[in-house]
Amino acid sequence: AALKDGLRSQVSAALKEGRVTPTELCQRCLALIKSTKFLNAYITVAEETALKQAEESEERYKRGQPVGILDGIPIAVKDNFNTAGIETTCASNMLKGYISPYNATVVQKLLDQGAVLLGKTNLDEFAMGSGSTDGVFGPVRNPWSYSKQYKEKSVPKSHSEDSESNWVITGGSSGGSAAAVSSFTCFAALGSDTGGSTRNPAAHCGVVGLKPTYGLISRHGLIPLVNSMDVPGILTRCVDDAAVLLGSLAGHDPKDSTTIQDDFKPFELPNLTDVSKLSIGIPKEYHVPGLSSEILALWSKAADLFKNAGAKVVEVSLPHTRYSIVCYHVLCTAEVASNMARFDGLEYGHRSDMKDSTESMYAATRREGFNDVVRGRILSGNYFLLKQNYEKYFVKAQKVRRLIANDFVKVFRSGVDILLTPTTLSDAAPYTEFIQEDNRTRSAQDDILTQAANMAGLPAITVPTALSERGLPVGLQFIGRSFQEKQLLTVAKWFEKQVQFPVIQLEEVKRHDNSVFQHQKSASFS
Amino acid sequence: LAPWVPVVGLEIHAQISSNSKLFSGSQVQFAAPPNSLVSFFDASLPGTLPVLNRRCVEAAVMTGLALNCSINKKSLFDRKHYFYADLPAGYQITQQRVPIAVNGSLSYSLCIDNKMSQMVTKTVRIKQIQLEQDSGKSLHDDTRSQTLVDLNRAGVGLMEVVMEPDMCCGEEAAAAVRELQLILQTLGSSQAVMAEGQLRVDANVSVHHPGEPYGVRTEVKNINSIRFLAKAVDYEIQRQIEELENGGTILNETRAFDSKLGCTVPMRDKEGKQDYRFMPEPNLPPLILYDAKSLPANMNHQQVINIDWIHERLPDLPSVKREKLVEQYGILPEHSFTLLNEDGLAEFFESVVKQTQMKPKKVIGWILKDLLSYLKQHSLTVKESPVSSFLLADLLNLLEKKEISSTAAKQVLAELWKGEGKTPLEIVKEQKLELLQDQKELEQICQAVIDGQENEVIMMVLG
Numbered sequence A: 001a002a003l004k005d006g007l008r009s010q011v012s013a014a015l016k017e018g019r020v021t022p023t024e025l026c027q028r029c030l031a032l033i034k035s036t037k038f039l040n041a042y043i044t045v046a047e048e049t050a051l052k053q054a055e056e057s058e059e060r061y062k063r064g065q066p067v068g069i070l071d072g073i074p075i076a077v078k079d080n081f082n083t084a085g086i087e088t089t090c091a092s093n094m095l096k097g098y099i100s101p102y103n104a105t106v107v108q109k110l111l112d113q114g115a116v117l118l119g120k121t122n123l124d125e126f127a128m129g130s131g132s133t134d135g136v137f138g139p140v141r142n143p144w145s146y147s148k149q150y151k152e153k154s155v156p157k158s159h160s161e162d163s164e165s166n167w168v169i170t171g172g173s174s175g176g177s178a179a180a181v182s183s184f185t186c187f188a189a190l191g192s193d194t195g196g197s198t199r200n201p202a203a204h205c206g207v208v209g210l211k212p213t214y215g216l217i218s219r220h221g222l223i224p225l226v227n228s229m230d231v232p233g234i235l236t237r238c239v240d241d242a243a244v245l246l247g248s249l250a251g252h253d254p255k256d257s258t259t260i261q262d263d264f265k266p267f268e269l270p271n272l273t274d275v276s277k278l279s280i281g282i283p284k285e286y287h288v289p290g291l292s293s294e295i296l297a298l299w300s301k302a303a304d305l306f307k308n309a310g311a312k313v314v315e316v317s318l319p320h321t322r323y324s325i326v327c328y329h330v331l332c333t334a335e336v337a338s339n340m341a342r343f344d345g346l347e348y349g350h351r352s353d354m355k356d357s358t359e360s361m362y363a364a365t366r367r368e369g370f371n372d373v374v375r376g377r378i379l380s381g382n383y384f385l386l387k388q389n390y391e392k393y394f395v396k397a398q399k400v401r402r403l404i405a406n407d408f409v410k411v412f413r414s415g416v417d418i419l420l421t422p423t424t425l426s427d428a429a430p431y432t433e434f435i436q437e438d439n440r441t442r443s444a445q446d447d448i449l450t451q452a453a454n455m456a457g458l459p460a461i462t463v464p465t466a467l468s469e470r471g472l473p474v475g476l477q478f479i480g481r482s483f484q485e486k487q488l489l490t491v492a493k494w495f496e497k498q499v500q501f502p503v504i505q506l507e508e509v510k511r512h513d514n515s516v517f518q519h520q521k522s523a524s525f526s
Numbered sequence B: 001l002a003p004w005v006p007v008v009g010l011e012i013h014a015q016i017s018s019n020s021k022l023f024s025g026s027q028v029q030f031a032a033p034p035n036s037l038v039s040f041f042d043a044s045l046p047g048t049l050p051v052l053n054r055r056c057v058e059a060a061v062m063t064g065l066a067l068n069c070s071i072n073k074k075s076l077f078d079r080k081h082y083f084y085a086d087l088p089a090g091y092q093i094t095q096q097r098v099p100i101a102v103n104g105s106l107s108y109s110l111c112i113d114n115k116m117s118q119m120v121t122k123t124v125r126i127k128q129i130q131l132e133q134d135s136g137k138s139l140h141d142d143t144r145s146q147t148l149v150d151l152n153r154a155g156v157g158l159m160e161v162v163m164e165p166d167m168c169c170g171e172e173a174a175a176a177v178r179e180l181q182l183i184l185q186t187l188g189s190s191q192a193v194m195a196e197g198q199l200r201v202d203a204n205v206s207v208h209h210p211g212e213p214y215g216v217r218t219e220v221k222n223i224n225s226i227r228f229l230a231k232a233v234d235y236e237i238q239r240q241i242e243e244l245e246n247g248g249t250i251l252n253e254t255r256a257f258d259s260k261l262g263c264t265v266p267m268r269d270k271e272g273k274q275d276y277r278f279m280p281e282p283n284l285p286p287l288i289l290y291d292a293k294s295l296p297a298n299m300n301h302q303q304v305i306n307i308d309w310i311h312e313r314l315p316d317l318p319s320v321k322r323e324k325l326v327e328q329y330g331i332l333p334e335h336s337f338t339l340l341n342e343d344g345l346a347e348f349f350e351s352v353v354k355q356t357q358m359k360p361k362k363v364i365g366w367i368l369k370d371l372l373s374y375l376k377q378h379s380l381t382v383k384e385s386p387v388s389s390f391l392l393a394d395l396l397n398l399l400e401k402k403e404i405s406s407t408a409a410k411q412v413l414a415e416l417w418k419g420e421g422k423t424p425l426e427i428v429k430e431q432k433l434e435l436l437q438d439q440k441e442l443e444q445i446c447q448a449v450i451d452g453q454e455n456e457v458i459m460m461v462l463g
Helices: A011-017 A022-035 A047-062 A105-112 A148-153 A175-182 A199-205 A239-249 A293-308 A319-342 A358-369 A372-385 A387-413 A439-446 A451-456 A485-499 A507-511 A517-521 B054-066 B170-187 B226-245 B307-312 B318-329 B333-341 B345-355 B360-377 B389-400 B406-417 B424-430 B439-452 B454-462
Strands: A042-045 A074-078 A116-121 A188-193 A208-211 A231-236 A279-283 A312-316 A418-422 A460-467 A473-479 B005-015 B078-081 B091-094 B101-111 B119-133 B137-141 B146-150 B157-167 B199-208 B218-223 B254-258 B263-266
Touching: A011 A022, A022 A042, A022 A047, A022 A074, A022 A116, A042 A175, A047 A116, A074 A105, A074 A175, A105 A116, A105 A188, A105 A239, A116 A175, A175 A188, A175 A199, A175 A231, A188 A199, A188 A208, A188 A239, A199 A208, A199 A231, A199 A460, A199 A473, A208 A239, A208 A485, A231 A239, A239 A460, A239 A485, A279 A293, A293 A312, A293 A418, A293 A460, A293 A473, A293 A485, A319 A372, A319 A387, A319 A451, A319 B078, A372 A387, A372 A439, A387 A451, A418 A485, A460 A485, A473 A485, B005 B170, B005 B226, B054 B101, B054 B119, B054 B157, B054 B170, B054 B307, B091 B119, B101 B170, B101 B333, B119 B170, B119 B333, B157 B170, B170 B199, B170 B226, B170 B318, B170 B333, B199 B226, B218 B226, B226 B254, B226 B263, B318 B333, B318 B345, B318 B360, B333 B345, B333 B360, B345 B360, B345 B389, B360 B389, B360 B406, B389 B406, B389 B424, B406 B424, B439 B454
Parallel strands: A074 A116, A074 A188, A279 A312, A279 A418, B218 B254
Antiparallel strands: A042 A116, A188 A231, A208 A231, A208 A460, A418 A473, A460 A473, B005 B157, B005 B199, B078 B091, B101 B119, B119 B157, B137 B146, B199 B218, B254 B263
């Protein structure tokens, strides 16, 4: 419990004081990545460049001129962000071997701050999925599958069964990033969030997952799923760290016309003690069928926590919640069909050997390059965009989207500051169970609590709350007003402090435990 | 046989004259080495986003104002999807729902019966002007069974100007396009040179009997000059009439103009109707334009476009220039058309007028008949004329002062044309073309002639 608490002495301070060097930190992380390879969290480990960045950081520290808090801090980036010189695959055959010539704006910002880029993390192909199980490099394993906490609680169904077959998913689609942060191989990771893809795996992996307001952080260089909903997501081990990352990434980018023009001022989170002026809304529609009784109980407990601390806790209604899945599927598949049209094998990426004609080359390339999930969404999307269907589906869905967004506007206007909801329906499912249903079914089920925030463009954060009966993490979600990240994170930080979520106890991590590693075990770097 | 009413509409794509492309910073340049002007966005590299070029918007606003359009203060961008080798993203960004300008008009003039003496003014309605991306170029190499793709042009800004089917024949279409070309060149919003692909015209043609609904229309593409435009349209009208009169039907198809054969042929590429699956472009917010009234006080004027500001700074359009020429110099309207039709000719004319005492009404004849025909004969532009305005003015002054005759002047001009650097006066002296002013000398010559022709004189006196 003490590790997480008010840790301002942690890696940044340690680096500044020379108690640990960036190179040592980097090497530790790289070694841990190697010994946790079975998690399959990383697609590419950029060992050489990372060490070089660490050396340069070390030079700066020696001169007493670190760039900032992030200087020398090892970071991982989801493999749908462009990284110059380092392969960017989106976990797809279409982009296997693709080396981008430019850095995504968020990647560039991190590098400019001196962060050390360890590698690219695994995901569902092109970020389509809620399990991180449908990429060409295989599924990501939830580090908690190997935790003492889970092993103690899980009852093997037979003698032969062990964690090999019992492992649980990370959730998705930013599962690799969540696993990387959760297993201490990096201090923070970038994910993306279109329908919950940062928050879902964050909740399942027991880390903080922040979805910023749409338009706050640049999407330039993030390979898009749904342009009108995508945001870069932030995964960290504590809320303070998320605030630091947010501060270094947010702000107008002339290369992204959907970022707001207003100046963004990075902030430090105050230590909230008095919540009596807060009004917490509990949307009744989020009590969905399929929500586990465990999580329902935790949600209720959390509401009581706020009430007992003096906050106003009210039940609110977001009446159009039940239409959001269908609406999301129409809009998402339509944009996917459009965004994927550029993958034709002509300019970059996989190109089929089929040479009979341009059309046949395109068709073969796309069949070979995309998995079933991607192709399924493209076909659906094209159907909805057909002239005869456009009004019925796409325009209708846009209208429903507006209604969903208005639900939030009304509730926030009525005096509610923050909404409190569950993040996921249950704790992480075992892989063998998860794959019983197809991607579409799972996505429809798993997105229900998270994607309305994407529809409305609102900021949302999942905070690890408690362990389930099976010893797996459960997170709860806070949804805030547009561009009010400071308030959102302040409340989240207060909650984090109250719940004192336990640190994962991993064998592999323990093996690397030494005085240097003490810093790594600490939850935060800020 | 019942008369046929041909109906002609036009879709014109004008390349915007700008340093960089519509949504990216790569350069716009004609005939650069293949794939040397391609940004990451133009190549559709994943993760790249469009950023709107201000200059392109200004060009479209200028053009809209010059064509009497309403400028939409809010317009939107859309994606038009189709697969083609020269379209890297698999879609073109265009303005399908709400374009930047609508409901304008263009007035143009025609000579009746090919005589320059009678001009009639016609108007064609402008349906809309929309901003959109140009595609790259693909060259089919059939011998090696390959397609070569050059993306230099991909993403260059275009203004698509849609002219309603108010025209009735090739001549009208050609005249309308010519006027549009002059307007664009005057504004500077497009250089509009058809030979360089900066102005592309597609014609929509149909025929019907009066009182009946419009017939099925065909689209005619691959028209490379204004002259070919007239030919293509007239051919297609004829073809449709013949087809219908023979009991056939017209297919709603796209046809290409074959300039060698002077006919239109079906284009195999464009078979079947395409569903472009239009969708709003999610990466570009609505384009908001302001005018003096709607401009917020604290808005940084670098960030916005003020329609009124642009309106105030529009140059004189060709129609205004022509009126001014007629008014100022007393020349005929058809003269003013010819002056503006030839690049630099109006300026040349005005320059000569300034430097000579000869009345503009007389100068114009020398410009339009003598100078212009020389230029045409030798395929020269006004700028390339070996006879400068100074030299011509000099010559006209001699004529005006009656130092030479009109016939002599033409001879001098022919000599000047050789560009040997001689002044008119030098040539006059060389060729002894001076008019005799001395009365006594004239009488002596006349007497000598009469003396030498006694018989003819007697015949003449007698009757």
